[in-house]
Amino acid sequence: MNLELSAEQTAVRQLARDFVDREVAPHAAAWDRAEKVDRGIVKTLGDLGFLGLTVPEEYGGSGGDHLSYVLVTEELGRGDSSVRGIVSVSLGLVAKTLAAWGDVHQKRQWLPRLTSGEAVGCFGLTEPGTGSDAAHLATRAVRDGDAYVINGAKTFITNGTWADVVLLFARTGDAPGHRGISAFLVPTDTPGLERREIHGKLGLRGQATAELVLDGVRVPAGAMLGPEGKGFSVAMSALAKGRMSVAAGCVGIAQAALDAALGYAGQREQFGKPIAGHQLVQELISDIAVDVEAARLLTWRVADLIDRGEPFTTAASQAKLFASEAAVRAANNALQVFGGYGYIDEYPVGKLLRDARVMTLYEGTSQIQKLVIGRALTGVSAF
Ligand SMILES: Cc1cc2nc3c(=O)[nH]c(=O)nc-3n(C[C@H](O)[C@H](O)[C@H](O)COP(=O)(O)OP(=O)(O)OC[C@H]3O[C@@H](n4cnc5c(N)ncnc54)[C@H](O)[C@@H]3O)c2cc1C
Known part of the structure; x- marks a missing residue:
């Protein structure tokens, strides 16, 4: 696997990064308090092509490979998991599954609407x-x-x-x-x-x-x-790729935790110096950084396997298991770096921890991922 991104992949990641920094991250705390993201975001996601990634252009999709999809999902997860989830479900679980299993009539009926953001899927x-x-x-x-x-x-x-x-x-x-x-x-x-x-x-x-x-x-x-x-096969094929998308969202959460911890540790002073200079704070930060990198590599590997047409189901469960547990750890470590301020919702890390917590539960709990991985390794199903 070549870890160097192509010009197209770099461009789509930058597009997502700019969008998240401008139109998502500044509103995430308010949307969280209001229990509602701005619904207008769906149309914008569609206009940017983020709801059509990997879907063929003839059905209104924006094409592209799975690594591009992962890069965009990671950025959305960094900004707000609630927004990331809209894309992971409407595109990841619904439109992509429809593109794989649907007949021409079903694809024509739904895909252009789903990929443009005119319609939402669940x-x-x-x-x-x-x-x-x-x-x-x-x-x-x-x-x-x-x-x-x-x-x-x-x-x-x-x-x-x-x-x-x-x-x-x-x-x-x-x-x-x-x-x-x-x-x-x-x-x-x-x-x-x-x-x-x-x-x-x-x-x-x-x-x-x-x-x-x-x-x-x-x-x-x-x-x-x-x-x-064959509905169960339809569901499992959706969830296999969906687990990659959840993993990418978790990388985004962990990256946001790292960014927040680094920013805070550099400016908060205790014992006469920035807390970044205390070794045990550096330990917290380095643990987050290793989780970010390991989760990212496992997730990119799934995208690479899919794009090369290789089997990816076990790799997707491994990435989802590790990245979801890593996101919880990373957000928790970041909260520790913030001290008491981390516990107050004026600061971003409490929300990161709350958002991360569901990732080990949905699209197959951590226990279920272990059973899927165990079945692949031993050839024996424990279900
Ligand atoms: C915010 C949110 C959004 C969601 N979105 C969707 C969605 O869009 N569509 C959808 O269909 N579902 C969705 N879900 C549901 C989610 O996928 C389920 O909650 C999840 O699959 C777990 O099912 P459960 O909650 O019934 O837990 P249970 O299956 O009852 O599990 C309870 C506990 O038992 C453990 N357990 C169960 N079986 C075993 C076993 N064989 N061996 C070991 N441990 C086991 C589990 O790991 C868990 O710890 C969502 C859930 C949440 C919280």
């Missing part, structure tokens, strides 16, 4: 009774003539109240576990689909997270994404 897998054990989800879609009628409930759905379309997973047959699941593209204005925002999150407060209730939701048979009974 990913409906988790249910109140099934999180890690998604293969046993209970939402059911029953065939009725040339349509399916869907009943069930989803929870913790990122972008849920903002989204125009849900990539929804439901049971279509009597086959047990993952074999009975199919994927559907469900417009959120379909009668019978109700959405309720979940408030009181520890972090990612600017992001719209929702419960979805489906009561007799009727969609045409053509709304099925991929073959019947």
